[in-house]
Amino acid sequence: MTSPRVLLVLLAAVAAISAQNNPVFKKFEYKHSFRAPNLAQRDGSIPFWIVSGDAIASGEQLRLAPSMRSRKGIAWNKRAFVESENFQVDIALKIGGQGRVGADGLGIWYTSQLGALGPVFGANDFWTGMGIFLDSFDNDGIKNNPQVALMLNDGTRSYDHHTDGSQQILSSCQRDFRNKPYPVRLRIEYLKNVLLVHVDDGMQPTPRYELCMRAENIYLPKNGYFGVSAATGGLADDHDVLDFSVFSLFSEQQKPTPVAEQIPQQEKQKYDEEFERQMKEYEAERAKFKEQHPDKVKEDDEYDPSKYYEDATARELRLIYESQNAIHQVMQNMDQRLAQIQQTQATGHVAPAAAAGQQAGGAVAGGASFQPHEKNEVITSLRDLSQSVRDMKQYVNEIFTKTYNMEQKLTQGGGATGGGVDSSMHQKVDSLLNELRTVRATQIETSGSGGSPGTCQNNCVSSTIFLLIIFIQSIVIVAVVYVRSKQDKAKFY
Ligand code: MAN
Numbered sequence: 020m021t022s023p024r025v026l027l028v029l030l031a032a033v034a035a036i037s038a039q040n041n042p043v044f045k046k047f048e049y050k051h052s053f054r055a056p057n058l059a060q061r062d063g064s065i066p067f068w069i070v071s072g073d074a075i076a077s078g079e080q081l082r083l084a085p086s087m088r089s090r091k092g093i094a095w096n097k098r099a100f101v102e103s104e105n106f107q108v109d110i111a112l113k114i115g116g117q118g119r120v121g122a123d124g125l126g127i128w129y130t131s132q133l134g135a136l137g138p139v140f141g142a143n144d145f146w147t148g149m150g151i152f153l154d155s156f157d158n159d160g161i162k163n164n165p166q167v168a169l170m171l172n173d174g175t176r177s178y179d180h181h182t183d184g185s186q187q188i189l190s191s192c193q194r195d196f197r198n199k200p201y202p203v204r205l206r207i208e209y210l211k212n213v214l215l216v217h218v219d220d221g222m223q224p225t226p227r228y229e230l231c232m233r234a235e236n237i238y239l240p241k242n243g244y245f246g247v248s249a250a251t252g253g254l255a256d257d258h259d260v261l262d263f264s265v266f267s268l269f270s271e272q273q274k275p276t277p278v279a280e281q282i283p284q285q286e287k288q289k290y291d292e293e294f295e296r297q298m299k300e301y302e303a304e305r306a307k308f309k310e311q312h313p314d315k316v317k318e319d320d321e322y323d324p325s326k327y328y329e330d331a332t333a334r335e336l337r338l339i340y341e342s343q344n345a346i347h348q349v350m351q352n353m354d355q356r357l358a359q360i361q362q363t364q365a366t367g368h369v370a371p372a373a374a375a376g377q378q379a380g381g382a383v384a385g386g387a388s389f390q391p392h393e394k395n396e397v398i399t400s401l402r403d404l405s406q407s408v409r410d411m412k413q414y415v416n417e418i419f420t421k422t423y424n425m426e427q428k429l430t431q432g433g434g435a436t437g438g439g440v441d442s443s444m445h446q447k448v449d450s451l452l453n454e455l456r457t458v459r460a461t462q463i464e465t466s467g468s469g470g471s472p473g474t475c476q477n478n479c480v481s482s483t484i485f486l487l488i489i490f491i492q493s494i495v496i497v498a499v500v501y502v503r504s505k506q507d508k509a510k511f512y
Pocket residue numbers: 122123156158251252253254255
């Protein structure tokens with residue numbers, strides 16, 4: 020196996036393992052999102068959102084509060100977030116103005132009720148749920164702004180604007196998010212009652228997130244509403260949101276049921292029958308058309324998608340076939356070289372190629388002796404051969420693993436569906452596995468004795484046995500492909 024292929028296999032394995040440890044499925048929820056361009060419609064409304072106060076939406080941005088004194092604006096999602104209990108929100112925003120200091124800031128909300136205009140960064144106080152504040156102005160003067168702060172509320176608490184909520188916020192980080200060359204991005208993840216907030220610095224077009232806060236044991240209201248708000252006071256900044264993208268997150272256990280599994284059994288049977296009927300009709304029509312237009316049918320039949328596309332199985336087969344060809348080629352070359360050497364030794368005569376080597380290298384050696392370059396060539400050929408054998412071993416191992424996995428799945432599937440897969444299939448896979456085990460064992464022996472070309476004397480595998488192995492292996496591969504295609508057909512629905 021060549022090194023890039025090894026690397027790919029390793030990467031795939033690592034990805035599979037990490038996905039197993041932390042399987043999270045993510046789905047974009049357009050009914051809870053908006054993003055530029057075409058953020059708003061011509062009339063300034065955002066589909067599924069309410070915009071009010073001083074907020075103005077255009078195609079490019081939602082300006083929640085302009086850089087004018089004492090303004091406030093909000094936008095709230097009209098639909099409750101019912102898709103999942105967990106979410107990710109990716110936000111891109113621009114906050115800035117002429118002043119060295121700006122005010123007052125922007126709120127990102129997830130609340131049990133729709134929001135209204137109010138004193139907390141433009142939104143109502145005594146909310147239930149989560150508020151994340153990008154607080155630009157240092158009201159308590161302890162030089163810790165601009166900051167990003169998280170405050171949870173159960174509907175009973177009033178945000179203390181004069182202290183920047185310092186006694187109320189659960190977690191915060193100091194970040195300068197004003198007047199950045201690129202939009203500043205925030206990523207809020209709420210999964211399994213852990214809330215994570217990452218913030219990017221807005222210094223490059225692609226986000227570079229850094230962890231701002233992590234809070235555990237967070238219980239947000241179910242079916243809440245997303246919202247954004249902003250306010251200015253004595254000082255003012257523009258507060259623009261360019262992207263508000265909500266994703267529902269699902270862990271493995273909460274994974275939404277595929278549509279196919281949601282269809283009741285009776286209906287499924289009905290659809291299957293309908294499909295069968297239509298398929299028969301189509302075949303009949305096709306046959307009729309063939310009869311009536313034999314000239315056109317030829318063209319039609321010549322269309323073979325496999326000419327243009329290569330599926331995974333075809334690719335595997337091609338690689339094995341190429342590898343076998345390479346081995347064959349190396350063996351043929353070696354055979355030729357050995358015949359030449361034999362001839363030279365028998366006649367005591369220098370072969371033309373060896374003679375040319377002598378002239379060029381200027382080395383003088385007896386006609387019957389092994390020339391250094393000949394030795395090198397043989398060693399190189401042997402190395403090539405052992406490399407190819409190792410490649411083959413790897414392919415066989417891969418196929419073995421896949422077949423084994425397939426058998427495991429079939430066994431499990433059969434148990435769960437009460438014998439849904441016929442027993443002949445099991446037998447086939449079993450015999451296939453046994454054959455593969457034999458091939459693998461033979462290959463391990465082969466590579467064990469042929470691994471170091473220099474030491475190979477009596478224990479080397481003969482070319483006949485080797486070709487026999489390749490032949491058996493080819494049969495096994497064809498069998499695997501057959502079983503797979505059978506399985507694929509079964510999975511068609
Ligand atoms: C004034 C008041 C404050 C506000 C600051 C900054 O001091 O309006 O409430 O936070 O300006 O805008």
